[in-house]
Every structure is written in C-alpha cells, then in structure tokens.
Amino acid sequence: SVADKGVVSDWITLNVGGKHFTTSRYTLLVKEPLSMLARMFADDNNVYLMNPSAKDKTGAYLIDRSPEYFEPILNYLRHGEVILDKCVNPRGVLEEAAFYGIDSMLPQLRQLIEESTSQSGRSQSLT
Amino acid sequence: SVADKGVVSDWITLNVGGKHFTTSRYTLLVKEPLSMLARMFADDNNVYLMNPSAKDKTGAYLIDRSPEYFEPILNYLRHGEVILDKCVNPRGVLEEAAFYGIDSMLPQLRQLIEESTSQSGRSQSLT
Amino acid sequence: SVADKGVVSDWITLNVGGKHFTTSRYTLLVKEPLSMLARMFADDNNVYLMNPSAKDKTGAYLIDRSPEYFEPILNYLRHGEVILDKCVNPRGVLEEAAFYGIDSMLPQLRQLIEESTSQSGRSQSLT
Amino acid sequence: SVADKGVVSDWITLNVGGKHFTTSRYTLLVKEPLSMLARMFADDNNVYLMNPSAKDKTGAYLIDRSPEYFEPILNYLRHGEVILDKCVNPRGVLEEAAFYGIDSMLPQLRQLIEESTSQSGRSQSLT
Amino acid sequence: SVADKGVVSDWITLNVGGKHFTTSRYTLLVKEPLSMLARMFADDNNVYLMNPSAKDKTGAYLIDRSPEYFEPILNYLRHGEVILDKCVNPRGVLEEAAFYGIDSMLPQLRQLIEESTSQSGRSQSLT
Numbered sequence: 001s002v003a004d005k006g007v008v009s010d011w012i013t014l015n016v017g018g019k020h021f022t023t024s025r026y027t028l029l030v031k032e033p034l035s036m037l038a039r040m041f042a043d044d045n046n047v048y049l050m051n052p053s054a055k056d057k058t059g060a061y062l063i064d065r066s067p068e069y070f071e072p073i074l075n076y077l078r079h080g081e082v083i084l085d086k087c088v089n090p091r092g093v094l095e096e097a098a099f100y101g102i103d104s105m106l107p108q109l110r111q112l113i114e115e116s117t118s119q120s121g122r123s124q125s126l127t
Numbered sequence: 128s129v130a131d132k133g134v135v136s137d138w139i140t141l142n143v144g145g146k147h148f149t150t151s152r153y154t155l156l157v158k159e160p161l162s163m164l165a166r167m168f169a170d171d172n173n174v175y176l177m178n179p180s181a182k183d184k185t186g187a188y189l190i191d192r193s194p195e196y197f198e199p200i201l202n203y204l205r206h207g208e209v210i211l212d213k214c215v216n217p218r219g220v221l222e223e224a225a226f227y228g229i230d231s232m233l234p235q236l237r238q239l240i241e242e243s244t245s246q247s248g249r250s251q252s253l254t
Numbered sequence: 255s256v257a258d259k260g261v262v263s264d265w266i267t268l269n270v271g272g273k274h275f276t277t278s279r280y281t282l283l284v285k286e287p288l289s290m291l292a293r294m295f296a297d298d299n300n301v302y303l304m305n306p307s308a309k310d311k312t313g314a315y316l317i318d319r320s321p322e323y324f325e326p327i328l329n330y331l332r333h334g335e336v337i338l339d340k341c342v343n344p345r346g347v348l349e350e351a352a353f354y355g356i357d358s359m360l361p362q363l364r365q366l367i368e369e370s371t372s373q374s375g376r377s378q379s380l381t
Numbered sequence: 382s383v384a385d386k387g388v389v390s391d392w393i394t395l396n397v398g399g400k401h402f403t404t405s406r407y408t409l410l411v412k413e414p415l416s417m418l419a420r421m422f423a424d425d426n427n428v429y430l431m432n433p434s435a436k437d438k439t440g441a442y443l444i445d446r447s448p449e450y451f452e453p454i455l456n457y458l459r460h461g462e463v464i465l466d467k468c469v470n471p472r473g474v475l476e477e478a479a480f481y482g483i484d485s486m487l488p489q490l491r492q493l494i495e496e497s498t499s500q501s502g503r504s505q506s507l508t
Numbered sequence: 509s510v511a512d513k514g515v516v517s518d519w520i521t522l523n524v525g526g527k528h529f530t531t532s533r534y535t536l537l538v539k540e541p542l543s544m545l546a547r548m549f550a551d552d553n554n555v556y557l558m559n560p561s562a563k564d565k566t567g568a569y570l571i572d573r574s575p576e577y578f579e580p581i582l583n584y585l586r587h588g589e590v591i592l593d594k595c596v597n598p599r600g601v602l603e604e605a606a607f608y609g610i611d612s613m614l615p616q617l618r619q620l621i622e623e624s625t626s627q628s629g630r631s632q633s634l635t
C-alpha cells in the first residue's frame with residue numbers, strides 16, 4: 001500500500017453513529033469497488049443510501065450504524081486482513097460488513113463466529 | 128434495511144449520559160413503535176420523559192441514562208439482532224432496554240444473563 | 255422511574271477527571287440523599303468539597319476523581335442496581351463509592367471483591 | 382481526603398499523549414512530593430521536562446506519554462491504592478510510574494507483573 | 509529518556525483514522541530513524557506518503573490507518589518496550605508496525621502472535 005503514491009486521494013470523515021472516522025476516498029473505493037460503501041463515495045456520484053447533503057455540522061458524512069463494529073471493517077479496507085480483538089463479538093462485525101456490502105469479509109467472519117460458538121459449546125459440555 | 132430509501136429520515140443526535148449518539152428518527156421509530164424511546168421522537172410529539180427543550184448546547188437530546196449499555200440497544204434498533212461483546216454485562220443492557228421499553232429485547236437478554244450466571248456457578252462448582 | 259415526571263429536574267454536567275457525564279440533579283439527590291455527592295448538589299447549597307465556582311470552561315462541575323469507576327456509580331444512582339462489566343476491577347468502584355459516600359453500594363461491592371479474590375485464589379490452588 | 386478543604390487547590394488539565402485529564406495541583410503534589418510529576422507542578426516552578434509554555438490550544442499541559450497507562454497512576458495519586466482492570470498490562474503502568482518517578486507504586490506493580498507471568502507460565506505447563 | 513532535555517522538541521498532533529495523538533517530533537524520529545514514520549517528520553522534509561498540506565482543521569497530520577493499534581507503537585517509540593493489553597490482537601499491531609516501518613518491533617510481535625495461536629490451538633486440542 002506504500003505504492004499508492006500516484007493516486008490523488010481525498011480525505012473523508014465519516015460520522016458513524018456519532019463517532020468520527022477519518023480515511024481516504026481511495027481506501028473506501030479500492031478494496032471492494034462494487035460494495036455499497038464504495039458506491040457511496042464513487043466519483044460518478046452513484047449515491048445510494050447517503051444523500052450528499054447528509055453531513056453533520058463538521059462536514060462529516062452521516063451513517064446510521066454501529067461505530068464500534070465499523071472499525072475492523074475500515075482496517076480491512078486499509079490492509080486486507082480481518083483482525084478482531086478478543087472481546088469483540090464477530091457477529092457484530094458480520095452485521096456491518098453485510099450492511100456495507102463488503103462481501104469478501106463474510107466467509108472469514110462466519111468462520112470466526114463458528115469457532116467462538118463451538119468453543120462455548122465445548123466448554124459447556126465439560127460439565 | 129437497504130430498502131428504506133423512500134422514508135424521509137431526520138438525523139437525531141442523543142446525548143446519553145454525556146456521550147453523543149447519532150441516528151435517524153426512522154431507526155428510533157420503526158423497530159419498536161410503541162416503546163417509550165419511539166414515542167419520545169414520534170411525529171405527534173407524544174413526549175414522555177423528555178421535554179423538547181431538553182437539549183444540550185450542540186442540539187443533542189439529553190437522556191439521563193448509561194451511554195455504554197445504550198450502544199447494543201441502538202444497534203438492535205438498526206438491524207434487529209441482540210449482539211453483546213464478551214466483557215459487557217448483559218444485566219446492564221437489560222436495565223436500559225426495560226427503561227426505554229424495548230420489550231422484544233428482554234427475552235434474549237434474560238437468557239444471556241441466565242447463561243452467564245450458570246457458567247460462573249458451574250466454574251465455582253468445579254472446586 | 256418513569257413515574258418521576260412531576261419533579262423539576264435540572265441537567266447537570268460533571269467533569270470527572272477530564273470526562274464529561276451528563277445527568278440530572280434528581281438522579282444525584284434521590285437515591286442516597288445524605289451522601290456527599292447529593293449534598294454537593296442539594297438545593298440549600300450545602301456545598302462540601304466542591305465550590306460552586308469550580309467549573310470548567312464548558313460549565314461542567316469539576317471533580318478530581320476517576321472517570322472510569324464513576325460510571326457504574328452513576329448508573330446505580332439511576333436505577334439502583336450494582337452492575338460491573340467483567341473487566342472492571344470492583345476495588346476501583348469501591349474507592350469511588352466510598353469517596354462519594356454512596357454507602358448502600360458498599361456491601362455489594364465488597365462481596366464482588368471477595369468473589370473475585372477467592373476465584374483467583376482457587377485458580378492458583380489448581381496447580 | 383475529605384479533610385483537605387483548607388488547601389487552596391488549582392485545577393490543572395494535562396494533555397497526555399492526546400487525551401485530557403483534569404486534576405488538581407494538590408493531587409499531583411501531595412502523595413509523592415519528590416517525584417518528577419510533582420516537581421513539574423511545584424509552586425517554586427522547579428520545572429523539569431515540561432516547559433511552562435508547552436501547552437496545547439486549550440491550555441492543557443502537554444506530556445508525551447501513554448494516556449491509557451496514566452489513568453491508574455493518577456487514581457493512585459488521588460487515593461493511594463494500586464488498582465488495575467483485568468485487561469490492563471501492568472508492565473505498561475510500570476513504565477509510566479517509573480517515568481513520572483512515582484516510586485512508591487513500583488513494588489506493587491512488579492508483584493502484579495510477576496503474578497501474571499507465573500500464571501501464564503503455569504497455564505502453559507498444563508499441556 | 510529524562511536525559512533528553514537538550515533536544516529542541518516540537519509538539520506534533522497526528523489524526524490517525526479520526527483519533528488525535530499528541531507526541532513530539534523527537535519521539536517520532538529517535539527510536540527508528542529510518543522508518544517511514546520518522547521520514548514523514550524528518551527535518552529535511554523527506555515526505556513520503558503524507559503531504560505537508562494533509563492536515564485536518566485543527567492542524568493535526570492526517571494518517572489513514574487504525575488508531576487503536578497505533579497506540580502500542582507510539583508507546584514503543586517513547587520507551588522501547590512492546591506492551592500490549594490482554595484483549596488486543598497482536599496481528600493488528602503487526603500490520604501497523606509493518607506499515608510505518610518500525611522494523612525492530614516485528615520479531616517480538618511475531619512471537620506474541622505465535623504464542624496466542626499455539627494457546628488457542630492447545631485449548632482446542634483439550635476436547
């Protein structure tokens with residue numbers, strides 16, 4: 001990703017559920033160009049859910065979704081890895097990835113959910 | 128929820144116990160229309176606990192409740208799933224769901240509480 | 255608590271150690287009226303530790319204590335339940351509850367401390 | 382600490398690594414008066430690392446250190462107890478306590494590090 | 509690091525993914541002077557990814573990366589120790605350390621990843 005220097009990159013701030021995330025248009029578009037999130041910020045103004053006028057007072061684009069579970073999605077768009085902290089519920093991230101249309105995340109998230117479910121099932125069967 | 132495009136949706140910021148949450152009137156109304164939270168923001172100004180003038184300096188509606196445990200409730204209103212992180216105490220979410228009158232969350236939360244109680248009981252009985 | 259409508263309730267913002275908490279005078283007074291915290295905000299200006307002029311630039315009352323461990327105390331004043339997340343150290347909450355004089359929280363907090371101590375003792379004795 | 386009423390106490394905001402902490406000069410000075418942190422804010426302007434002009438735009442004193450691990454140190458200066466949440470790495474707090482010169486915290490922190498190390502060693506030896 | 513008094517040190521605020529971190533140019537340069545992060549803020553304006561004009565409205569330098577996993581990296585640059593909290597996924601920190609070119613962190617992070625992987629593998633093999 002250090003090689004992206006040639007791209008003219010606009011900075012975009014999103015207000016996701018009340019929390020501000022700052023990223024670049026490039027990050028939102030390049031990893032999954034057909035996703036709803038990418039189309040929200042595509043150059044040809046292919047606006048879907050978000051009206052260009054739906055900004056808060058600071059100029060951040062308003063999105064009515066969970067801020068916490070958006071973080072690993074934005075990191076995925078930045079570097080392509082699905083990385084969750086131990087206390088984060090992968091089902092929360094799955095809901096958001098499905099909403100934004102980041103389809104390439106879904107198989108890994110479903111596997112993480114399955115692992116955590118089978119673990120708690122296993123620990124219950126210990127008794 | 129991508130299908131909601133036809134709805135004129137106002138953006139609303141809530142100041143819950145000092146933390147700002149941004150969402151839409153649509154989210155607050157559609158999932159559980161008879162809840163106290165929905166009635167707070169209903170079009171016919173069926174105001175209950177919250178006076179329309181009770182806003183902070185930024186224009187956010189003031190609610191004197193826990194911000195932390197409100198997050199999974201707002202996510203539930205957005206997509207209909209009860210999702211808690213591992214370190215979150217489900218009893219805290221139950222208190223808030225009962226306060227806001229989101230009755231359809233209560234059975235699942237009670238089950239989560241029962242599971243976590245029986246787990247700690249079980250681990251104690253291991254000794 | 256939905257029944258409190260008759261009470262004229264002022265909104266109060268506290269700056270506890272650098273973090274803002276918004277609540278009502280009613281919440282601070284009604285649950286434990288003899289506590290130091292209640293007396294700080296009593297109508298007869300029975301001010302103890304906090305001078306009425308000790309506000310920050312935004313008008314929030316300054317309190318030189320931990321913000322993190324104040325959260326479950328404020329929730330307790332709102333609904334009367336002692337609820338801690340799993341990662342929160344109950345000793346931290348006990349220090350604050352004792353400082354603010356919320357005496358009715360102390361027995362439950364002491365029991366939580368005892369339980370967590372005996373658990374770690376037990377897990378050590380497994381080796 | 383309720384007995385400190387006689388002390389004229391200035392309110393001080395620190396910007397530690399980008400996060401604001403509000404406390405009193407009294408808290409910074411009284412518990413460990415010979416520490417570097419106390420000397421930073423001593424009346425005789427015995428300034429060490431921090432230049433009086435090193436403030437951010439809001440007037441908070443700038444300190445180039447970790448905000449997260451500073452929290453239990455500030456709580457310790459307030460009430461004299463070393464209290465960490467379960468997920469906090471005690472090595473992080475030790476680094477900061479050593480930096481600020483809060484020497485009376487160091488033995489307890491070293492013991493917490495030793496306990497957590499021996500626990501993980503023990504759990505590894507179970508296989 | 510208390511011995512660095514002679515260095516003229518500029519204060520720098522970074523806006524990493526929407527969160528502000530305040531540090532000194534000295535911290536960014538001295539520990540790993542050949543890293544991309546150091547070269548971003550080197551005196552000879554050896555700018556790589558970041559254009560000097562890429563600042564937000566408050567004057568903070570914009571970086572399109574994860575804020576959460578940047579914290580232990582900045583702490584490492586401050587005191588030279590790799591310290592992660594228990595719930596933090598070391599793979600997230602590895603991604604960021606590699607991005608910023610803090611090569612001296614990588615071996616320890618890879619070891620932490622290996623340990624956490626072998627632990628979960630081990631706990632799975634218990635069934």
